Amino acid sequence: MKRLLVFLLVLATVSAVFSATKIRFSFWGEPSELPPYQEIVKQFQAENPDIQVEIINYPWSTYFDKIQAMMAAEDAPDVMFLHTIPSWATKGVLEDLTPYIEKTKFPVEAYNQELLSTFMYKGRIYGFPRDNDTTVLFYNKTLFDEAGVPYPDYSWDWQKFLDSARKLTKVDSRGRVTQWGVVLERNKWHLWIHMNGGRIVDDYEAPTKCTLNERAAVEAIEFIADMILSYKVTPSIAELAQLGSAAELFTTGRVAMVLSNAAQISSFLTNKNLKFGVAPLPYKVTRTNTLGGAGFVMYSKSKNKDAAWKFMQFLCGPKGQSIFAKSGDAVPAMRTPETVKAFVSNPPSEQERLIFFTETSFGVKFPNIPGWWEIFDYVTRELDYVWTGQKSAVEVLEYVSSEVTKMISKFGTW
Amino acid sequence: MTLKGKETAAAWFFLLPGFIGFCIFVFGAVVISLGLSFLEWDMLTQPKFVGLQNYLRLITQDKTFHLVLKNTVIFVLGTVPARLFLGLIFALALVRNIPARAFFRAAIFLPVIIPTVAAAMVFRWIFNADFGLLNEFLYNVGISNLPRWLSQPKWALMAIIILSVWKDVGFSTVLFMAGLQGIPSSLYEAAWLDGANRWKSFVHITLPLLSPTTFFVIVINVISSFQIFDQAYVLTGGGPGNATNTIVYYIYNNAFQWFRMGYASAVAWLLFAIIFIATFIQFRYQKKWVYYE
Numbered sequence: 001m002k003r004l005l006v007f008l009l010v011l012a013t014v015s016a017v018f019s020a021t022k023i024r025f026s027f028w029g030e031p032s033e034l035p036p037y038q039e040i041v042k043q044f045q046a047e048n049p050d051i052q053v054e055i056i057n058y059p060w061s062t063y064f065d066k067i068q069a070m071m072a073a074e075d076a077p078d079v080m081f082l083h084t085i086p087s088w089a090t091k092g093v094l095e096d097l098t099p100y101i102e103k104t105k106f107p108v109e110a111y112n113q114e115l116l117s118t119f120m121y122k123g124r125i126y127g128f129p130r131d132n133d134t135t136v137l138f139y140n141k142t143l144f145d146e147a148g149v150p151y152p153d154y155s156w157d158w159q160k161f162l163d164s165a166r167k168l169t170k171v172d173s174r175g176r177v178t179q180w181g182v183v184l185e186r187n188k189w190h191l192w193i194h195m196n197g198g199r200i201v202d203d204y205e206a207p208t209k210c211t212l213n214e215r216a217a218v219e220a221i222e223f224i225a226d227m228i229l230s231y232k233v234t235p236s237i238a239e240l241a242q243l244g245s246a247a248e249l250f251t252t253g254r255v256a257m258v259l260s261n262a263a264q265i266s267s268f269l270t271n272k273n274l275k276f277g278v279a280p281l282p283y284k285v286t287r288t289n290t291l292g293g294a295g296f297v298m299y300s301k302s303k304n305k306d307a308a309w310k311f312m313q314f315l316c317g318p319k320g321q322s323i324f325a326k327s328g329d330a331v332p333a334m335r336t337p338e339t340v341k342a343f344v345s346n347p348p349s350e351q352e353r354l355i356f357f358t359e360t361s362f363g364v365k366f367p368n369i370p371g372w373w374e375i376f377d378y379v380t381r382e383l384d385y386v387w388t389g390q391k392s393a394v395e396v397l398e399y400v401s402s403e404v405t406k407m408i409s410k411f412g413t414w
Numbered sequence: 415m416t417l418k419g420k421e422t423a424a425a426w427f428f429l430l431p432g433f434i435g436f437c438i439f440v441f442g443a444v445v446i447s448l449g450l451s452f453l454e455w456d457m458l459t460q461p462k463f464v465g466l467q468n469y470l471r472l473i474t475q476d477k478t479f480h481l482v483l484k485n486t487v488i489f490v491l492g493t494v495p496a497r498l499f500l501g502l503i504f505a506l507a508l509v510r511n512i513p514a515r516a517f518f519r520a521a522i523f524l525p526v527i528i529p530t531v532a533a534a535m536v537f538r539w540i541f542n543a544d545f546g547l548l549n550e551f552l553y554n555v556g557i558s559n560l561p562r563w564l565s566q567p568k569w570a571l572m573a574i575i576i577l578s579v580w581k582d583v584g585f586s587t588v589l590f591m592a593g594l595q596g597i598p599s600s601l602y603e604a605a606w607l608d609g610a611n612r613w614k615s616f617v618h619i620t621l622p623l624l625s626p627t628t629f630f631v632i633v634i635n636v637i638s639s640f641q642i643f644d645q646a647y648v649l650t651g652g653g654p655g656n657a658t659n660t661i662v663y664y665i666y667n668n669a670f671q672w673f674r675m676g677y678a679s680a681v682a683w684l685l686f687a688i689i690f691i692a693t694f695i696q697f698r699y700q701k702k703w704v705y706y707e
Contacts, residue, residue, distance in 0.1 A: 064670075068457050068458065068673055071457065071458055072457040072458065091458040174553075176544040176545070177544070238565035238653055239542075239543065239565045241538070241564075241651065242541070242542050242564060243542075377671075381652075381653065381655055384567075384653050384654035385567070387565075388562075388565050388566055388567065388654050388655075390566075390567055390654075390655075
């Protein structure tokens with residue numbers, strides 16, 4: 001009898017170990033971005049020994065082919081990191097999280113509601129943003145001091161920005177630039193249009209036509225083109241890839257200013273001699289920023305939805321958000337005293353870190369339409385002809401506008 | 415079982431792994447892609463049958479496709495003759511007993527075995543408009559209006575052509591060398607006795623007897639040039655604008671960036687048709703100039 005009891009006990013222990021629910025969790029990112037994810041999984045498993053989380057990590061360049069192929073085979077990870085949530089939701093691959101939120105009283109109200117709305121489709125919530133892709137102006141203090149240019153602040157409009165960039169640009173005897181005033185990333189053109197009070201489409205929630213051919217948008221694109229071609233304060237966007245990434249140029253002190261996001265700070269910190277500061281973006285007609293970012297969703301065909309939701313509560317709740325914020329790479333999408341504190345207690349300084357939150361409040365969402373990213377890619381590509389001086393801004397934007405208007409009607413509405 | 419039967423069975427047995435692999439991963443995929451080209455499918459939702467619509471849109475409406483087709487044709491016309499002439503010249507030099515022959519042979523063939531990605535990374539620096547090796551050279555020989563290789567649409571495709579010729583000329587060279595070594599020296603001796611000079615024996619002996627090799631070099635170079643992808647992918651990302659976007663790059667973007675599997679398959683089959691026709695024409699006209707012993 002006693003033996004039988006021991007045997008049963010052993011059997012029960014063994015089966016408990018084997019019966020641990022396994023869920024798979026996928027995200028993209030470089031090895032340097034792994035630590036917060038690993039930390040979250042570690043802490044979650046310590047709290048929930050009955051759930052095992054398997055990490056699946058691919059680089060950005062191959063992530064979506066792999067995930068889409070897994071979805072086609074109906075075997076995608078239970079919890080995934082994705083962007084452009086509505087476009088996935090329409091295809092029925094995402095679980096509607098609204099009932100889970102209600103049932104477990106998940107603190108969804110702590111999220112930046114504008115940002116959260118980009119994770120909604122037909123009034124239902126399909127995921128939670130990891131962070132906001134807030135853009136700020138990073139500047140190299142040493143290069144500013146050398147050129148005797150005052151540091152950027154809230155008083156900077158386009159004119160001040162351009163004048164300073166010109167003073168910070170150095171040229172050698174053959175006219176080749178050896179130090180750039182500023183570096184612009186290829187996919188940030190929308191910021192300048194919004195700064196100038198322009199719009200990409202007529203209505204961001206229900207667009208009918210593209211408005212890139214209107215005066216404000218054209219002026220903004222001309223301003224960027226002038227910085228590249230006339231004033232030569234910024235490397236040609238088409239040549240940026242040869243020079244290295246914008247972050248690399250800034251880290252190595254070859255450029256005085258860069259418009260980029262918090263994720264780049266860790267690479268800036270790899271150069272111990274780099275003294276950099278954080279400043280708000282310059283303005284023209286208005287202040288603006290990016291509102292948007294990637295986040296976490298649940299697979300609609302997951303076999304362990306309860307375990308997946310349990311993990312998501314941790315990952316997307318105050319604890320997970322604080323871990324991401326603590327890494328300093330991500331402006332937390334959930335704003336609680338803990339997450340804010342975790343984010344600001346990172347280099348360069350608390351005061352400068354707070355600028356990220358102020359800037360986030362100026363954020364403007366991208367148009368909420370199917371096929372938006374394809375439209376964005378298309379415009380980005382066509383603008384190369386302006387950046388390289390092959391065609392004028394007016395010429396390209398007239399043409400692009402009529403094409404995008406056609407694309408909007410072709411892709412239809414949600 | 416007879417010995418012959420046994421041997422046949424053994425042959426099948428040894429062929430089987432390769433044959434199965436071919437059927438599933440090559441032939442099967444080819445057949446499926448033909449079927450896909452009549453569908454609209456994003457891998458997630460139900461595929462929709464659209465008949466010939468993908469093909470019609472490609473041929474009549476898709477301006478990007480017309481542009482990538484034009485770019486690809488320019489690339490083919492730029493690389494094939496260059497690889498042919500340079501390959502022949504290098505081969506003629508390297509079959510002779512020139513000094514440091516082994517070194518030059520290695521130098522010319524080495525690029526063929528360098529991974530394209532690595533080569534393209536190096537060429538990104540060589541083509542750098544301000545500090546690149548190529549422009550430094552051009553500046554020193556007195557050219558003041560230096561091309562901005564990778565950022566000016568008219569030069570970017572040229573840059574890719576230069577990289578591709580450098581990368582693959584060694585392969586043509588090796589083929590030509592093999593062809594040259596197969597020409598019996600007795601023919602040259604006879605011609606020499608008859609008073610033919612070097613140029614005459616080149617035109618009347620070397621070229622005709624080399625023509626099967628020349629034909630082969632043209633055919634495989636045309637086929638491979640139409641499939642240009644990786645050089646553009648690494649060097650320019652298809653840009654600036656669509657200046658270096660090519661057909662295979664367009665297939666890749668449609669299939670794996672925009673997930674339009676049906677449309678991508680249609681492009682792939684059109685590319686197949688183009689290559690097939692180009693090769694068919696070459697085989698038709700080879701009778702006029704290719705001389706088989």
